[in-house]
Amino acid sequence: MKSCPEKVTLIGAGLTGPLLAILLRQRGFAVELYERRPDMRRVRTSAGRSINLALSTRGIHALQQAGLWERMRSIIVPMKGRMMHSIAGELTFQPYGKDETEVINSISRGELNVALMNAAEEQSVAIHFNQRCMGYDLKTGAVRFRDENTSRVVNRDTGVVIGCDGSASAIRTEMLKLNRFNFSQQYLDYGYKELTIPAGANGKHLLETNALHIWPRGNHMLIALPNIDGTFACILFLPFEGAASFASVSTRSNVVRFFEDRFPDALRLMPELADNYFTNPTGAMVTIKCSPWHLEGGSLLLGDAAHAIVPFFGQGLNCGLEDCTCLVELLDRHGADWPRVFAEFEKERKVNTDAIADMAIENFTEMRDRVAxxxxxxxxxxxxALEAKYPQLFVPKYAMVTFHRIPYSVALTRGAVQDRMLAQLCEAIDRVEDLDWDLAEKLIRCDLTSLELRP
Ligand SMILES: Cc1cc2nc3c(=O)[nH]c(=O)nc-3n(C[C@H](O)[C@H](O)[C@H](O)COP(=O)(O)OP(=O)(O)OC[C@H]3O[C@@H](n4cnc5c(N)ncnc54)[C@H](O)[C@@H]3O)c2cc1C
Structure with a gap:
């Protein structure tokens, strides 16, 4: 047990760090938050400002637990479904959920980060900016920080340490030095690039506002998420190498030609395409799995630091925020018995974060290819149709992950069973009216048990 169990140091003031800080403060812990970047509210940084994230039930539940959801409502744009764009410019809309209550919410990473940091400071959490964690003494628990302005390095006695420092976590790097620490990282052969569709006259959206737009093109795709200011944050996903790739689309005229060819309707809305393309970096996407996530009661990894996933299920943030609620529920149950809380946290979460990691990779093929x-x-x-008739029994996998808090591992397993059922039921028909309801009833009653659906 740590000598000062009531003091918690969080590394990283990204998306999970400030939320966890708030939840811990609300339970009386003394919390310090250290962040390597400057304060984005005062210094203009490019740190993920333009990327938008899809916030859904798990993330919303965590924000509600911290009393923050209502204030986020002014910075979200609900998206009711996918709007697919064909090369010829035809549009096909596919709702995400069973009705209009099942939506996902577009939110700017930068705006969310600022709102979370403001809320943390309101709860008297001190955020120390420009403090890069350089290492962690696994024996004494002291953390080494470098001040990014002065380059001065200091060791701080930190109490319990939680690494919320993202996919390149410094705390995890330290744990890697341990005997029998398991670690895997798997990069996709694809990269991504942020682009923008500006607002139209009077700040109007130039595409349907309440949709996530997708231009699925087989081995590559473009997506666009609405912002509250009338712009769309777009992400282009392309292989790094090959015929249509970041390597081949490498000059201004190439970029425009490529868009003329593949995304002509989007090109017409992107006057600054080539500038955006060459100004913004090409990002990589990685899945990280590791264990153990904790070192007795001294330190823990949480969020992307413990389980970075690729973005195609829109769950990395939602899963990280769910980590925060799970951790504090365990603290509520066991008090500051950190060794026990950390061990139970990993036991409860890892099976689920492994499941969403796998589903996120699966969903990449679905988004770029199958949605068309x-x-x-x-x-x-x-x-x-099956969900409408059997709401407690048949919930589509997308809905289990996105609109419910059903454990990800359950969604993965039931999703596979349901996929087999669907293949059988849809094999010989192409109209819902022709569905064999007797067979559906038999399959569902035989293979699926009733679900506990938590709001
Ligand atoms: C292109 C893309 C699209 C995505 N879309 C979605 C989506 O639609 N929905 C969704 O749920 N998720 C999405 N995600 C995933 C989501 O962004 C992450 O899962 C989420 O940001 C993880 O939060 P975190 O707090 O763990 O890490 P981060 O948000 O990365 O925060 C880590 C923080 O730690 C700081 N830090 C790092 N190293 C140090 C150090 N050594 N010392 C001090 N501070 C440090 C960083 O500066 C940062 O502020 C997407 C990700 C990408 C890349």
Whole structure:
């Protein structure tokens, strides 16, 4: 047990760090937050400002627990479904959920980060900026920080340390030096680039506002998420190498030609495409799995530091925020018995974060390829019909992950069973009216148990 169990030091004031700080403060812990970047509210940084994230039920639940959801409502844009754009410019809309209550919410990473940091400071959490964690003494628990302005390095006695420092976590790097620490990182052969569709006259959105727009093109795709100021934050996903790739699309004229070819309707809305393309860096996407996440009661990894995933299920943030609620629920149950809380946290979460990591990779193929396929869209309709008739039994995998707090591992397992059922039910039909309801009833009653659906 740590000598000062009531003091908690969080490394990283990204998205999970400030939320966890608030939840811990609300439980009486003394919390210090250290962040390597300057304060984005005072210094203009490019740190993920323009990327938008899809916030859904798990993340919203965590924000509600901290009393923050109502204030986020002014900075979100609800997205009711996917709007697919064909090369010819035809639009197909596919709702995400069974009705208009099941939406995902577009939120700017920068705005969310600022709102969370403001809320943390209101709860008397001190955030120390420009403090890069350089290492962690696994024996004494002291953390080494370098001041990014002065380069001065100091050791701080930190109490319990929680690494919320993202996919390149310094705390995890320290744990890697331990005997029998398991670690894997798997990069996709794809990168991503942020682009923008500016607002139209009077700040109006130039595409349907309440949708996530997708231009699925087989091995590459473009997506666009609405912002509250009328702009769209776009992300282009391309292989790093090959015919249509970041390596081949490498000059201004290439970029414009590529968009003329693949995304002509988007190109018309992107006057600064080539500037954006060459100004913004190309990001990489990685899945990280590791264990153990904790070192007795001294330190813990949380969020991307413990389990970075690729972005195609829109769950990295939601999962990280769910980590925070899970951790404080365990603290509420066991008090500051950190060794026990950390051990139970990893036991409860890892099976689930491994599951969402796998589903996120699976969903990449779905988004870039299958959403444009008529059979896929038909199956989605059948799923919704089955859910309407059997709401406690048949919940589509996307809904289990996005609109419920059903454990990810359950969503993965049931999703596989349901996929087999759907294949059988849809095999010989192409109209929902022709569904064999007797067979559906038999399969569902035989293979699925009733779900506990928590709001
Ligand atoms: C392109 C893209 C799209 C995404 N879309 C979605 C989405 O739609 N929905 C969703 O739920 N998730 C999405 N995600 C995932 C989401 O962004 C992450 O899961 C989330 O940001 C993780 O939060 P975190 O607090 O663990 O890490 P981060 O938000 O990365 O925060 C880590 C913080 O730690 C700081 N830090 C790092 N190292 C140090 C150090 N040594 N010392 C001090 N501070 C340090 C960093 O500066 C940063 O502020 C997306 C990710 C990407 C890349």
């Amino acid at each position: 396929d008529a059979r896929f869209l038909f199956r989605k309709k059948v799923e919704l």
